Amino acid sequence: MMYLEDMRQGDRAMLGPVQVTREEALDFARKYDPQPFHLDDAAAAAHPFFGRLSISGWQTCALAMRMMVQEMQQKGMQSLGSPGIDSIRWRKPVYPGDSLTLEVETLEVKRSASRPEMGSARRRYVCRNQDGVDVMTMEGVVLYATRPAGGS
Protein backbone atom coordinates (compact mmCIF):
# COMPACT_ATOMS: atom_id res chain seq x y z
CA MET A 1 0.00 0.00 0.00
CA MET A 2 1.33 3.43 -0.97
CA TYR A 3 0.76 6.60 1.05
CA LEU A 4 1.35 10.33 0.53
CA GLU A 5 4.93 9.89 1.82
CA ASP A 6 5.67 7.58 -1.13
CA MET A 7 4.89 10.31 -3.68
CA ARG A 8 7.64 12.61 -4.91
CA GLN A 9 7.71 15.82 -6.90
CA GLY A 10 8.83 14.88 -10.41
CA ASP A 11 7.30 11.38 -10.36
CA ARG A 12 5.99 10.44 -13.80
CA ALA A 13 3.75 7.67 -15.05
CA MET A 14 2.60 6.67 -18.53
CA LEU A 15 -0.90 5.18 -18.45
CA GLY A 16 -3.32 3.57 -20.85
CA PRO A 17 -4.12 2.98 -23.59
CA VAL A 18 -7.92 3.20 -23.51
CA GLN A 19 -10.40 3.47 -26.38
CA VAL A 20 -14.07 4.18 -26.83
CA THR A 21 -16.20 2.69 -29.56
CA ARG A 22 -18.60 4.76 -31.64
CA GLU A 23 -21.48 3.17 -29.72
CA GLU A 24 -19.98 4.18 -26.33
CA ALA A 25 -19.36 7.70 -27.64
CA LEU A 26 -22.96 8.03 -28.83
CA ASP A 27 -24.29 6.55 -25.58
CA PHE A 28 -22.33 9.09 -23.49
CA ALA A 29 -23.39 11.97 -25.76
CA ARG A 30 -27.08 10.99 -25.64
CA LYS A 31 -27.02 10.87 -21.83
CA TYR A 32 -24.82 13.87 -21.02
CA ASP A 33 -23.82 15.99 -24.01
CA PRO A 34 -26.41 15.76 -26.79
CA GLN A 35 -24.95 18.51 -28.98
CA PRO A 36 -25.41 17.81 -32.70
CA PHE A 37 -21.66 17.46 -33.42
CA HIS A 38 -21.40 14.62 -30.87
CA LEU A 39 -24.45 12.77 -32.24
CA ASP A 40 -24.69 13.30 -35.94
CA ASP A 41 -22.09 12.76 -38.69
CA ALA A 42 -23.40 15.54 -40.94
CA ALA A 43 -23.46 18.12 -38.11
CA ALA A 44 -19.92 17.10 -37.12
CA ALA A 45 -18.71 17.42 -40.72
CA ALA A 46 -20.14 20.97 -40.88
CA HIS A 47 -18.43 22.03 -37.62
CA PRO A 48 -15.48 24.45 -38.00
CA PHE A 49 -13.02 22.29 -36.01
CA PHE A 50 -14.28 18.74 -35.55
CA GLY A 51 -14.53 17.47 -39.14
CA ARG A 52 -16.24 14.27 -38.05
CA LEU A 53 -18.08 12.86 -35.09
CA SER A 54 -16.02 13.57 -31.95
CA ILE A 55 -16.52 12.43 -28.39
CA SER A 56 -17.63 14.76 -25.58
CA GLY A 57 -14.75 16.48 -23.82
CA TRP A 58 -16.28 15.22 -20.58
CA GLN A 59 -15.93 11.66 -21.83
CA THR A 60 -12.22 12.38 -22.46
CA CYS A 61 -11.99 13.52 -18.81
CA ALA A 62 -13.80 10.35 -17.72
CA LEU A 63 -11.37 8.21 -19.75
CA ALA A 64 -8.43 10.06 -18.17
CA MET A 65 -9.94 9.23 -14.78
CA ARG A 66 -10.13 5.57 -15.76
CA MET A 67 -6.39 5.67 -16.50
CA MET A 68 -5.69 7.38 -13.14
CA VAL A 69 -7.54 4.57 -11.37
CA GLN A 70 -5.52 2.06 -13.40
CA GLU A 71 -2.36 3.71 -11.98
CA MET A 72 -3.73 3.43 -8.41
CA GLN A 73 -4.50 -0.26 -8.94
CA GLN A 74 -1.04 -0.95 -10.39
CA LYS A 75 0.78 0.84 -7.55
CA GLY A 76 -1.47 -0.16 -4.66
CA MET A 77 -2.47 3.47 -4.10
CA GLN A 78 -5.83 4.72 -2.96
CA SER A 79 -6.80 8.32 -3.37
CA LEU A 80 -9.29 10.01 -1.05
CA GLY A 81 -10.78 11.89 -4.00
CA SER A 82 -10.08 15.35 -5.33
CA PRO A 83 -11.08 18.86 -4.22
CA GLY A 84 -10.86 20.10 -7.78
CA ILE A 85 -9.20 20.82 -11.07
CA ASP A 86 -7.42 24.07 -11.94
CA SER A 87 -7.25 23.72 -15.68
CA ILE A 88 -8.62 21.58 -18.48
CA ARG A 89 -7.71 22.32 -22.09
CA TRP A 90 -9.46 20.36 -24.82
CA ARG A 91 -6.76 20.92 -27.45
CA LYS A 92 -7.78 18.63 -30.29
CA PRO A 93 -10.87 16.53 -31.06
CA VAL A 94 -11.01 12.93 -29.83
CA TYR A 95 -12.73 10.52 -32.20
CA PRO A 96 -14.36 7.15 -31.51
CA GLY A 97 -11.71 4.47 -31.95
CA ASP A 98 -8.82 6.75 -30.91
CA SER A 99 -6.36 5.10 -28.56
CA LEU A 100 -5.60 7.45 -25.65
CA THR A 101 -2.69 7.45 -23.23
CA LEU A 102 -2.15 9.65 -20.19
CA GLU A 103 1.16 11.03 -18.96
CA VAL A 104 1.03 12.12 -15.32
CA GLU A 105 3.61 14.25 -13.55
CA THR A 106 3.55 15.05 -9.83
CA LEU A 107 4.26 18.77 -9.39
CA GLU A 108 4.03 19.16 -5.62
CA VAL A 109 3.29 17.00 -2.55
CA LYS A 110 1.97 18.61 0.63
CA ARG A 111 0.86 17.25 4.00
CA SER A 112 -2.31 18.91 5.30
CA ALA A 113 -1.70 21.29 8.22
CA SER A 114 -5.21 20.87 9.64
CA ARG A 115 -5.63 17.13 8.91
CA PRO A 116 -2.27 15.37 9.33
CA GLU A 117 -3.86 12.03 8.40
CA MET A 118 -3.95 13.22 4.78
CA GLY A 119 -2.25 15.42 2.24
CA SER A 120 -2.45 16.46 -1.37
CA ALA A 121 -0.52 16.09 -4.58
CA ARG A 122 -0.77 18.58 -7.42
CA ARG A 123 -0.54 16.69 -10.70
CA ARG A 124 -0.35 17.58 -14.37
CA TYR A 125 -1.87 15.31 -17.02
CA VAL A 126 -1.28 15.14 -20.77
CA CYS A 127 -3.68 12.96 -22.73
CA ARG A 128 -2.45 11.94 -26.20
CA ASN A 129 -3.92 10.05 -29.10
CA GLN A 130 -2.32 7.22 -31.11
CA ASP A 131 -0.48 9.79 -33.28
CA GLY A 132 1.19 11.36 -30.23
CA VAL A 133 -0.97 14.50 -30.51
CA ASP A 134 -1.87 16.21 -27.20
CA VAL A 135 -5.67 16.11 -27.17
CA MET A 136 -6.22 17.29 -23.59
CA THR A 137 -4.09 18.72 -20.79
CA MET A 138 -5.24 19.04 -17.23
CA GLU A 139 -3.92 20.10 -13.83
CA GLY A 140 -5.51 19.26 -10.51
CA VAL A 141 -5.14 18.15 -6.93
CA VAL A 142 -5.64 14.66 -5.49
CA LEU A 143 -5.90 13.78 -1.78
CA TYR A 144 -4.06 10.78 -0.30
CA ALA A 145 -3.86 9.28 3.18
CA THR A 146 -0.60 9.65 5.07
CA ARG A 147 1.09 6.56 6.51
CA PRO A 148 -0.63 5.58 9.76
CA ALA A 149 1.49 6.05 12.92
CA GLY A 150 3.18 2.75 13.72
CA GLY A 151 2.34 1.41 10.23
CA SER A 152 4.92 0.18 7.76
Next chain:
Amino acid sequence: MMYLEDMRQGDRAMLGPVQVTREEALDFARKYDPQPFHLDDAAAAAHPFFGRLSISGWQTCALAMRMMVQEMQQKGMQSLGSPGIDSIRWRKPVYPGDSLTLEVETLEVKRSASRPEMGSARRRYVCRNQDGVDVMTMEGVVLYATRPAGGS
Protein backbone atom coordinates in the same frame (compact mmCIF):
# COMPACT_ATOMS: atom_id res chain seq x y z
CA MET B 1 -31.53 31.08 -33.34
CA MET B 2 -29.27 32.92 -30.85
CA TYR B 3 -25.74 34.08 -31.64
CA LEU B 4 -22.82 35.49 -29.66
CA GLU B 5 -24.29 39.00 -30.08
CA ASP B 6 -27.36 37.90 -28.10
CA MET B 7 -25.29 37.07 -25.02
CA ARG B 8 -24.64 39.71 -22.38
CA GLN B 9 -22.36 39.96 -19.40
CA GLY B 10 -24.51 39.39 -16.31
CA ASP B 11 -26.98 37.04 -18.04
CA ARG B 12 -28.15 34.35 -15.63
CA ALA B 13 -30.04 31.09 -16.09
CA MET B 14 -31.35 28.49 -13.65
CA LEU B 15 -31.27 25.00 -15.15
CA GLY B 16 -32.35 21.51 -14.22
CA PRO B 17 -33.24 19.62 -12.17
CA VAL B 18 -31.50 16.37 -13.13
CA GLN B 19 -30.99 13.19 -11.10
CA VAL B 20 -29.03 9.98 -11.36
CA THR B 21 -30.19 6.67 -10.00
CA ARG B 22 -27.93 4.39 -7.98
CA GLU B 23 -27.70 2.08 -11.01
CA GLU B 24 -26.56 4.95 -13.29
CA ALA B 25 -24.03 6.04 -10.66
CA LEU B 26 -22.61 2.51 -10.39
CA ASP B 27 -22.56 2.12 -14.17
CA PHE B 28 -20.57 5.35 -14.61
CA ALA B 29 -18.19 4.42 -11.78
CA ARG B 30 -17.56 0.93 -13.18
CA LYS B 31 -16.74 2.35 -16.62
CA TYR B 32 -14.76 5.46 -15.69
CA ASP B 33 -14.03 5.86 -11.98
CA PRO B 34 -13.91 2.48 -10.22
CA GLN B 35 -12.61 3.76 -6.89
CA PRO B 36 -14.00 1.78 -3.94
CA PHE B 37 -15.97 4.72 -2.48
CA HIS B 38 -17.93 5.07 -5.76
CA LEU B 39 -18.71 1.33 -5.98
CA ASP B 40 -19.09 -0.08 -2.51
CA ASP B 41 -21.30 1.04 0.39
CA ALA B 42 -18.89 -0.13 3.10
CA ALA B 43 -15.87 1.60 1.50
CA ALA B 44 -17.91 4.79 1.14
CA ALA B 45 -19.02 4.62 4.79
CA ALA B 46 -15.36 4.34 5.88
CA HIS B 47 -14.28 7.36 3.79
CA PRO B 48 -13.40 10.53 5.76
CA PHE B 49 -15.79 12.80 3.79
CA PHE B 50 -18.32 10.82 1.76
CA GLY B 51 -20.24 8.94 4.45
CA ARG B 52 -22.12 6.88 1.86
CA LEU B 53 -21.88 5.92 -1.78
CA SER B 54 -21.28 9.10 -3.80
CA ILE B 55 -21.18 9.64 -7.54
CA SER B 56 -17.97 10.38 -9.45
CA GLY B 57 -17.15 14.08 -9.67
CA TRP B 58 -16.83 13.56 -13.42
CA GLN B 59 -20.42 12.37 -13.52
CA THR B 60 -21.42 15.62 -11.77
CA CYS B 61 -19.59 17.51 -14.55
CA ALA B 62 -21.39 15.39 -17.15
CA LEU B 63 -24.75 16.16 -15.51
CA ALA B 64 -23.89 19.87 -15.50
CA MET B 65 -23.17 19.56 -19.22
CA ARG B 66 -26.56 17.95 -19.72
CA MET B 67 -28.15 21.02 -18.10
CA MET B 68 -26.07 23.37 -20.29
CA VAL B 69 -27.37 21.57 -23.39
CA GLN B 70 -30.91 21.87 -21.99
CA GLU B 71 -30.33 25.67 -21.86
CA MET B 72 -29.13 25.70 -25.50
CA GLN B 73 -32.21 23.74 -26.58
CA GLN B 74 -34.56 26.07 -24.67
CA LYS B 75 -32.99 29.24 -26.08
CA GLY B 76 -32.25 28.03 -29.61
CA MET B 77 -28.52 28.41 -29.03
CA GLN B 78 -25.79 26.24 -30.44
CA SER B 79 -22.33 26.29 -28.98
CA LEU B 80 -19.27 25.42 -31.06
CA GLY B 81 -17.78 23.56 -28.10
CA SER B 82 -15.33 24.70 -25.44
CA PRO B 83 -11.57 25.24 -25.41
CA GLY B 84 -11.44 24.47 -21.71
CA ILE B 85 -12.30 24.94 -18.07
CA ASP B 86 -10.35 27.14 -15.66
CA SER B 87 -11.67 25.80 -12.39
CA ILE B 88 -13.73 22.93 -11.02
CA ARG B 89 -14.34 22.64 -7.28
CA TRP B 90 -16.07 19.51 -6.00
CA ARG B 91 -17.30 21.10 -2.76
CA LYS B 92 -19.64 18.45 -1.32
CA PRO B 93 -20.47 14.84 -2.20
CA VAL B 94 -23.29 14.12 -4.66
CA TYR B 95 -25.34 11.04 -3.87
CA PRO B 96 -27.48 8.87 -6.14
CA GLY B 97 -31.01 10.27 -6.08
CA ASP B 98 -29.87 13.87 -5.44
CA SER B 99 -31.71 16.42 -7.52
CA LEU B 100 -29.21 18.85 -9.05
CA THR B 101 -29.74 22.31 -10.49
CA LEU B 102 -27.25 24.57 -12.26
CA GLU B 103 -27.04 28.34 -12.02
CA VAL B 104 -25.11 29.88 -14.89
CA GLU B 105 -23.79 33.42 -15.05
CA THR B 106 -22.13 34.97 -18.09
CA LEU B 107 -19.01 36.85 -16.95
CA GLU B 108 -17.61 38.14 -20.24
CA VAL B 109 -18.46 38.00 -23.95
CA LYS B 110 -15.72 38.48 -26.55
CA ARG B 111 -15.61 38.35 -30.34
CA SER B 112 -12.58 36.52 -31.70
CA ALA B 113 -10.00 38.84 -33.29
CA SER B 114 -8.61 36.14 -35.58
CA ARG B 115 -11.91 34.40 -36.43
CA PRO B 116 -14.69 37.00 -36.60
CA GLU B 117 -17.25 34.29 -37.40
CA MET B 118 -17.07 33.22 -33.75
CA GLY B 119 -16.45 34.41 -30.22
CA SER B 120 -16.36 33.21 -26.66
CA ALA B 121 -18.26 33.62 -23.43
CA ARG B 122 -16.66 33.07 -20.04
CA ARG B 123 -19.27 31.53 -17.74
CA ARG B 124 -19.49 30.60 -14.08
CA TYR B 125 -21.56 27.62 -12.93
CA VAL B 126 -22.90 26.71 -9.49
CA CYS B 127 -24.36 23.22 -9.15
CA ARG B 128 -26.63 22.75 -6.11
CA ASN B 129 -28.45 19.81 -4.59
CA GLN B 130 -32.09 19.65 -3.43
CA ASP B 131 -31.09 21.23 -0.08
CA GLY B 132 -29.60 24.29 -1.81
CA VAL B 133 -26.05 23.20 -0.95
CA ASP B 134 -23.34 24.12 -3.50
CA VAL B 135 -21.92 20.74 -4.51
CA MET B 136 -19.75 21.92 -7.41
CA THR B 137 -18.61 25.26 -8.86
CA MET B 138 -16.98 25.65 -12.21
CA GLU B 139 -15.72 28.37 -14.55
CA GLY B 140 -14.99 27.94 -18.22
CA VAL B 141 -15.21 29.27 -21.73
CA VAL B 142 -17.73 28.36 -24.44
CA LEU B 143 -17.47 29.24 -28.15
CA TYR B 144 -20.46 30.54 -30.12
CA ALA B 145 -21.00 31.54 -33.72
CA THR B 146 -21.49 35.24 -34.46
CA ARG B 147 -24.51 36.37 -36.49
CA PRO B 148 -23.89 35.75 -40.19
CA ALA B 149 -23.52 38.92 -42.28
CA GLY B 150 -26.91 39.74 -43.77
CA GLY B 151 -28.61 37.31 -41.34
CA SER B 152 -31.39 38.31 -38.98
